[in-house]
Amino acid sequence: MIIRTETNSDYDEVFKLNYLAFGNREDESKLIERIRLSNEFIPELSLVAEINKEIVGHILLSKATVEGQGKKSIVIVLAPIAVKPNFQKQGIGSSLIEEGIRRCKALGYGILLLIGHPSYYPRLGFKPARKYGLELKQFEVPDEVFMVYEVENGKLQEINGELKYPKAFFS
Ligand SMILES: CC(C)(COP(=O)(O)OP(=O)(O)OC[C@H]1O[C@@H](n2cnc3c(N)ncnc32)[C@H](O)[C@@H]1OP(=O)(O)O)[C@@H](O)C(=O)NCCC(=O)NCCS
Known part of the structure; x- marks a missing residue:
């Protein structure tokens, strides 16, 4: 298996893959x-x-902001992730997340946030975000599904406030 950057010619296949994976x-x-x-x-x-x-x-993985105490920080949100149904449970999802985290680090982003299955992401190092002073108001979700990963040490202490998903998430 290889993990690589998506190109324009992958768009159709990626559309179908997500369509299938999300039922x-x-x-x-x-x-x-x-x-x-x-x-x-x-x-x-x-x-x-x-x-x-x-x-x-x-x-x-794409950009969003965390806003609080007069400060706005650029953060990364993970959404969506999908593995073809007949290839699931073979570690592909985990490998994609791990490579995504490596790239976030290389690009200098401090934290990565998501809304997701509470039994899946914690094994990859994600923690409940509200415990770390992060808030989410745009979506009403239980505490355990709103999660954060500290990409750069110390950034969880530095970045707090409300996560704001951009417009693309609401059309
Ligand atoms: C969520 C999703 C992306 C996970 O991808 P995946 O490739 O199946 O994930 P992984 O293989 O890394 O891990 C999933 C499970 O397989 C297990 N696993 C990992 N590597 C394994 C391996 N080599 N052999 C057997 N099992 C393995 C994990 O322990 C985990 O077990 P669980 O049943 O206790 O949860 C995939 O299930 C999916 O596309 N779901 C539909 C879309 C969706 O819900 N996306 C997330 C919301 S945005």
């Missing part, structure tokens, strides 16, 4: 299309996992 719905595929067209898109943080030239997984 034959287009919401996540369309979210990806909106994010790609937005200012929050970072091309190096849209990754595909490929086996024998077939795209079997995709992850998108």
